[in-house]
Amino acid sequence: MKRWLLMFSFGFVATLLAGWTAFPRVLYVKKPQPLEFRHKAHAEKSGVAECSECHALRDDGTFAGLPATEKCAGCHADKIGESQAEARLVDFYIKPGHETPWLVYAQQPANVWFSHAIHVKRAGLKCDECHGKYGESDQVKLYEVNRISGYSRDIWGHSMSRLRRAPGDGMKMSDCENCHHARHVEAGCLGCHK
Amino acid sequence: MKVSRRDLLAWSAGAAAALVATPVPWKLLDDTSIWSQNWKWIPQPSRGPMEVKHSACTLCPSGCGLRVRTAGGYLVGVAGLASHPVTGGALCPLAFAAHQLNWHPERLRTVRHRGVESSWDDARAAFVKACGEGPVIVIDGYPGRAASVVMEAFGNKRGEYRAFQGTEWKVLAPYTRWSGVPASDLGYDLENARTIVSFGAPLLDGWGIPGRFTRLWAKRSAGQNEPELRLIQIEDSLSRTATRAWRWIAVRPGTESALASGIARVLLEEKLVSTQAPLPDATVSEVALRTGLDISTIRELARMIVAQQPAMAISNNNAPSIAALNVVLGAVGERGGIVRRSRAAKSYQDAEAPISSARAVVLDASVPWSFIPKTDAEVFRFAAWNGGPTKADWLLPAPGFLEELSDVPTAPTASVETYAVAPAITQAPHTTRSCAAFLASADPSLTSAEKVIHKRCADLYRARVGALHSHQQVPVARLETDSQLEEQLWNGSVWVGEPASGESILCALKKWPADDADSPVDSHQSWSVPVMPALATKLYQESGLRESQGRIA
Numbered sequence: 178m179k180r181w182l183l184m185f186s187f188g189f190v191a192t193l194l195a196g197w198t199a200f201p202r203v204l205y206v207k208k209p210q211p212l213e214f215r216h217k218a219h220a221e222k223s224g225v226a227e228c229s230e231c232h233a234l235r236d237d238g239t240f241a242g243l244p245a246t247e248k249c250a251g252c253h254a255d256k257i258g259e260s261q262a263e264a265r266l267v268d269f270y271i272k273p274g275h276e277t278p279w280l281v282y283a284q285q286p287a288n289v290w291f292s293h294a295i296h297v298k299r300a301g302l303k304c305d306e307c308h309g310k311y312g313e314s315d316q317v318k319l320y321e322v323n324r325i326s327g328y329s330r331d332i333w334g335h336s337m338s339r340l341r342r343a344p345g346d347g348m349k350m351s352d353c354e355n356c357h358h359a360r361h362v363e364a365g366c367l368g369c370h371k
Numbered sequence: 372m373k374v375s376r377r378d379l380l381a382w383s384a385g386a387a388a389a390l391v392a393t394p395v396p397w398k399l400l401d402d403t404s405i406w407s408q409n410w411k412w413i414p415q416p417s418r419g420p421m422e423v424k425h426s427a428c429t430l431c432p433s434g435c436g437l438r439v440r441t442a443g444g445y446l447v448g449v450a451g452l453a454s455h456p457v458t459g460g461a462l463c464p465l466a467f468a469a470h471q472l473n474w475h476p477e478r479l480r481t482v483r484h485r486g487v488e489s490s491w492d493d494a495r496a497a498f499v500k501a502c503g504e505g506p507v508i509v510i511d512g513y514p515g516r517a518a519s520v521v522m523e524a525f526g527n528k529r530g531e532y533r534a535f536q537g538t539e540w541k542v543l544a545p546y547t548r549w550s551g552v553p554a555s556d557l558g559y560d561l562e563n564a565r566t567i568v569s570f571g572a573p574l575l576d577g578w579g580i581p582g583r584f585t586r587l588w589a590k591r592s593a594g595q596n597e598p599e600l601r602l603i604q605i606e607d608s609l610s611r612t613a614t615r616a617w618r619w620i621a622v623r624p625g626t627e628s629a630l631a632s633g634i635a636r637v638l639l640e641e642k643l644v645s646t647q648a649p650l651p652d653a654t655v656s657e658v659a660l661r662t663g664l665d666i667s668t669i670r671e672l673a674r675m676i677v678a679q680q681p682a683m684a685i686s687n688n689n690a691p692s693i694a695a696l697n698v699v700l701g702a703v704g705e706r707g708g709i710v711r712r713s714r715a716a717k718s719y720q721d722a723e724a725p726i727s728s729a730r731a732v733v734l735d736a737s738v739p740w741s742f743i744p745k746t747d748a749e750v751f752r753f754a755a756w757n758g759g760p761t762k763a764d765w766l767l768p769a770p771g772f773l774e775e776l777s778d779v780p781t782a783p784t785a786s787v788e789t790y791a792v793a794p795a796i797t798q799a800p801h802t803t804r805s806c807a808a809f810l811a812s813a814d815p816s817l818t819s820a821e822k823v824i825h826k827r828c829a830d831l832y833r834a835r836v837g838a839l840h841s842h843q844q845v846p847v848a849r850l851e852t853d854s855q856l857e858e859q860l861w862n863g864s865v866w867v868g869e870p871a872s873g874e875s876i877l878c879a880l881k882k883w884p885a886d887d888a889d890s891p892v893d894s895h896q897s898w899s900v901p902v903m904p905a906l907a908t909k910l911y912q913e914s915g916l917r918e919s920q921g922r923i924a
Binding site for chain 1: 377378379381382383385386387388390392393394395398399401402403405406408409415420440442448
């Protein structure tokens, strides 16, 4: 093989490897959540069957988001198990009355307006169609924050190529548009942007 | 192995070729674009609970129904309120972007005295001193509001209260001269008219209350050869209204009022109307010569107007001959014409009348920036936005869009009385004060706008007339307490009175009025605020929804 072709190939392969493996590691910083949380265990032990039992819609249709510690205190006012996470929840958050500073995977830019009520109640979407199968997870995953944009990796999705993604992997504007397009629902710019 | 320069170039070429096949350039492009949206100096909507509130627009006297979205207590979106009984969801382009107005770069944030930053204490001290030295004239842009009551009380006590006459009032002024009925009592009964002759009025370009005529035209006229509502546009150029009109009559510029006299002459000569009125001086042939129309066209036009009654003429200026044509048509005080919608309104001294003597002149924020009082007195001008160079001695920052409690009385041109309340939905980010509150601070015996609104609600309840309109219609007589009525008004309901009864208005037209030199009224002046945010300006300029007289045909 000619020498220049060999060097070209080296450069080509090295960049491909760096681009697909090293770049994501450099771009995203991993941060642990303040507490360990097991969706699966909660569903099995406490009989919570629906996401909305904790992540509720208010009476006026607005989404309450993450449950307040007051909700957790319904069962965990005092320690009922042996886990360190529960001890931390009770001692650091429930008893002092502080909210748990969860890092929100689905946090969108401030100029986005999204109604869970419309999507869940009117369109009948399941939570995992956008959020993935968190409800079946046995531990909370690491929160990966993009160094440049400041948003979670869950917005872009875990596949860097955004090809062959699992349902609910990615929450970019194009994901919203694709879903709307597939369902023939027009929202317009002001339908989502403040 | 020794690495040569040639090797390095080959390696770089390979790397560059591969780079486009990695996510690096595409992801960096995406991330940097998002990063650029989050620079700290770019205003961001607040995070916080999203709320939707119903209110009324206070940018002009039309008082369109608003659906306002807030995030964390700040305005983030404005849309029309479909359940509003008059506007039905229509808004002007300015109102659509009004939530941005409070963040406009030209927002007045501090008190300024002759261009130099000052304080409210200094302004108040200067005003109190002026009050002690001579009469004070208070000028209001939208009379009839609760705040106007405070301003009027102060003006009557310390000098004079004047009202800035908007476009719509000026157009109705001839009827006031002939009948004594204040222009603020009169309205156009468009809904019952079957022929409307517009003398240059931009009826489909944002005239009057947004959406009112457009919707009427769309329902009863658009696309029909023999429409239920005939719109005849008399104008020198093919405006947007003219292109949509049932008939467009092109006349020479500035001869609209002459044509009105000609039409009236034909109507009276050929006894096409039963009204008794003085004959215009100009003959039909003279009118034909001035307007550039054929005599037969003028005669045909007159017959066309009376063919489908009720017919009404609408003018774009205060030419008395066009108003007199309405008298000839019997359209004054009749259904489908100029109707008297109320008896409560007052006549006020015109703000533009000469000021003989005054120590100080106070301009409310509702007075258009372009209005400059011709006086040597000390001028205190309230404004939410800086409109450019001004002769005012004191520039006082007023609350911006939906930052203060206000009420919205009946809009000019409306044929039925309405009343709405626009509560303060968001907090003023700066130290602002309304003109009424400033005057009340100088004279503690004055009442507050809030108390006036409270009293007005109690009066409406006691009168037991009309109904509250929101998503449903509730007659006032069915409400149990006055506080119930007030609460509903605060939540965005609109009180609508009984339709005008068609009370006759006697117009003493002894002599046919002389054709004044036509002075078209700029139809956008009465509603515009001093400055507009970038988006609204673009919409305004490019959509042409509100045409000005300066447009190119």
